[in-house]
Amino acid sequence: MSCASATLVVWASGWLHGLAASDDVLDALQTWAELHEVVADDDGTATALDLPGPDEAPVGPALLLAALRRAGAVGARLVLPVAGDVRGLGGKGPLSQCALRAGEAIVVPSVSVGLVPKIVADGVMRWTVFDLPSANGLEHIPLGEAENGLAAAMREAASALVTLDVARHRPNVRKEIAELATENSTLPWPAAMPPRALRVLQRAAEVDAILRVAASDAPGSAVSASATQARDDALRPLSEAVRRARCAAVDEAVRVLADQAAGRH
Template sequence: MGYPSMSLASWAKSWLAGEASPDDLVDALHEWAPLHVVRASDPVVAGRVGIEWPDPEIDGITVLIKTIRAGAGGTAGGLRLILPAPGDVRGLPPGTGFASAALAAGEGVLLGTGGAAGTGIVPTPSGADVLEWSCFDTPIPLAVDDETLGDIEYRLRAAVRDAADVVASVHRTAIANRDFDVRGAIEDELAELHHHRLPESLSPRARRVLDSADQLAAILTVAKTASVSSPTSLSANTIQDETLRPLWDAIRLARMAAVNSGDR
């Protein structure tokens, strides 16, 4: 699980569905940082979430939980994970402070009903021990679910096949550079991703999708590292952003679909 917003969204959905406790959500968030600070973008939002303006709430995890319950209307369906990237801003309310912050962070959570006003939350690390959550007043876009989780799983498998050339390039780098342990590097990346637990309430299919996304993400991360450490060994600049971007897009979409799906 590569994003604090994923932990927040997946565990909050499980809690709101009655399948996890608030303590489970708190424990999942504490795996990211021991201290959680909540900030409001303006006085209106500060009043909504129950903090003083303009001061942040230093020990804000209780405020965060209350904000989630109120903003989501007490239901798992009122919460949505967003993982935007440059060139792919689907799911973001255009021209909003939340959209700008979420795009800069690469993640965020929307609370509310599609087509109505709601709350957006964006995490930002502040040192090794602090995670700041900024709350925004924002319209909630209507969800567009054109694909089922089964469709997403199929597409992710295709993306893994498309990564075959990337994997081959990484292995060529390993042969050229005996100090580069490809298998060990991928295992280390996976261990880091799996450090953050998933709720038991997730369906087997959602877990498969997230596991496949993590495996592909680990491969691509190691591939990028290999291209930096030994770029001349990668024929025709195989490991380039334009090559990897569609694969990273597939990972992001798979993670959003698995967390946001009602298939639990």
């Protein structure tokens, strides 16, 4: 499925460019948790952005938006780190470690900060703001390239399901995939969201649904270690295609929102 970081990157970028109201951003975040709170990871970052430090009471995301605007933020980028690839997170520091555990992060290179969400209580998501030493290594993935890779991944995913015989013990496998794929169809996005980016995000959700079903064992089934390894090896490149497609689609959305805002002035 998509992630809270993708939601905040797109909506905050829309807000920074005057294409979304702050209430719209806050409403979109409700998809992920009823309550969102913000703290800085260290006192230096807290002072620089006028946010609470690690030992202080957190504030709401509206104050985060205001802090980013005051600091001169002009957009943000989505990072979906995995073991062995934490590019764009400033090296082996607190940000990359926390982002790797979460599997997601936001970087705002224009103000040298990164944010990582974490569920800290039932219905409560905390965003921790980290110093970002640099965003070196964060690649730009053309949307067309990511879309082609995703199309190939969809074909490979279908073949992998057959090869791995996922459906043998799961007669409702198609229904499972359809239900997982539609989880993201109700996510709110700005009215100015580019249709192509939305299409790529939806396709990524479809491939991800196949991956999640293929990677999970049917209830009561016994899967050998060698079979599990073969399954993981077959699905790994598909997971990478989904990751690249999501980052590319969010980057494209941010770019288009910035261009639309520039065209209004």
